[in-house]
Amino acid sequence: MNEKLMIILIVLLYFSPVFYQLFKLLKERKEENKKLLKRLLRFTKYSILILILTSIGFGILSHTNYLNYEKPMTFDKFDQITFQNFRGLEFFKKSLYGNERFAYVVTAIDSDIYNNSVTIQSLFYPSRSFVYKKNLNDTELLTHEKYHIKITELFVRKAKQKISYLKDFDKNKIEAIIKDIKTKEKIFQKEYDYDTFHSYVLSEQKRYEKKVDSLLTSLNQYKKPKIKIDDKN
Numbered sequence: 001m002n003e004k005l006m007i008i009l010i011v012l013l014y015f016s017p018v019f020y021q022l023f024k025l026l027k028e029r030k031e032e033n034k035k036l037l038k039r040l041l042r043f044t045k046y047s048i049l050i051l052i053l054t055s056i057g058f059g060i061l062s063h064t065n066y067l068n069y070e071k072p073m074t075f076d077k078f079d080q081i082t083f084q085n086f087r088g089l090e091f092f093k094k095s096l097y098g099n100e101r102f103a104y105v106v107t108a109i110d111s112d113i114y115n116n117s118v119t120i121q122s123l124f125y126p127s128r129s130f131v132y133k134k135n136l137n138d139t140e141l142l143t144h145e146k147y148h149i150k151i152t153e154l155f156v157r158k159a160k161q162k163i164s165y166l167k168d169f170d171k172n173k174i175e176a177i178i179k180d181i182k183t184k185e186k187i188f189q190k191e192y193d194y195d196t197f198h199s200y201v202l203s204e205q206k207r208y209e210k211k212v213d214s215l216l217t218s219l220n221q222y223k224k225p226k227i228k229i230d231d232k233n
Contacts, residue, residue, distance in 0.1 A: 015051055019090050032125055061089050062089060062090070063128065064088075064127050064128050065087050065088050065089045065127040065128075066127070067089075067128045068087045068127065069087070070085065070087055070126035070127050071126075071128070072108075072110075072123040072124060073085070073123065073124045073126060073127050074122070074123060074124075074142070075121070075122050075124075075149070075156075076151045076152070077124075078124075078146070078149060079154075081124065081146060081149070082142065083103070083131045083142055085124075085126040085129070086103060086105070086126065086129045086130055086131040086145075087126050087127045087129070088106070088126075088127055088128050088129050088130035089130070090130045090132070101132070101138060101141060102131075102132055102141075103129070103130060103131035103132065103141060103142075103145050103197065104129065104130050105124065105129045105145040105146070105148045105149065105209050106124075106125040106128040106129050107122060107123060107124050107125070107151075107152040108120075108122075108123050108125065108152070109122060109123075109152060109155065109156055109159070109178070109181065109182050109185065110123050111159075111173055111178050113175070115169070116169050116228060116229050117226055117227060117228045117229060118160070118163055118174055118226070118229070119226045119227075120156050120159050120160055120163075120178070120225060120227070121156060121225045122149065122152040122153040122155075122156045122216075123152075124149050124152075129145075131145075140199055140202075140205070141199055143199075143205075143209070144196065144198065144199030144205060147192070147208060147209060147212060148189060148192070148215075150189055150212050150216060151185065151189055151192060151212055153216065154184060154191075154212055154215055154216050154219070155181050155182075155184060155185035155188070156181075156222075157216065157219035157223070158181055158184075158219065159177055159178055159181040159208055159220040160222040160227045161219060161222055162177045162181070163177055163229070164222070164227055164228055166229055168229065171231045192208055193216075193230075196208060196210070215230045
């Protein structure tokens with residue numbers, strides 16, 4: 001069933017007693033029903049408030065599962081990551097293109113600019129990443145999701161490489177480099193999912209794995225999070 005339709009049906013069911021009583025009151029139009037109408041409107045107001053708060057709660061938990069929270073992980077923890085770390089919640093989506101074998105990973109490029117140095121890291125967000133079945137023993141799917149993390153790390157290293165070419169500290173140039181890298185990283189991530197069809201096209205998956213690993217190795221000198229402008233790493 002369509003997710004939006006399901007939400008609408010839940011809301012209608014939730015307010016069905018209110019709609020029924022309101023219909024009866026409007027139909028009878030008696031003077032003694034005014035007090036009951038006021039009570040009904042008060043009940044409706046509180047019901048809407050509860051629904052709004054519940055929706056906000058669902059929205060927060062859909063974004064980050066604070067009920068089973070795990071802080072973001074840096075790339076040096078890469079080998080430790082399994083589907084058990086995918087703690088995010090998905091309340092409605094139960095399949096991807098009709099297949100229950102699916103997951104999604106959330107990563108980000110985090111940066112801090114200081115007086116003469118920049119710290120840039122790739123982060124994996126466990127409590128925002130989701131797998132439909134946590135006991136899923138699918139190494140190919142896990143590999144596909146973990147290469148999203150590697151891709152983020154790849155572009156982090158590219159950013160540090162570009163920053164290392166600067167002859168002196170320039171905050172505007174550094175911010176422009178990071179912004180450009182983030183844009184390119186998002187494009188590459190989408191291409192990766194499209195070309196591999198979320199891991200289903202094995203030949204493309206292997207091609208990307210080889211490409212990403214090779215590029216990461218070539219940028220090994222930029223593994224450290226911090227890079228100094230006046231003391232090139």
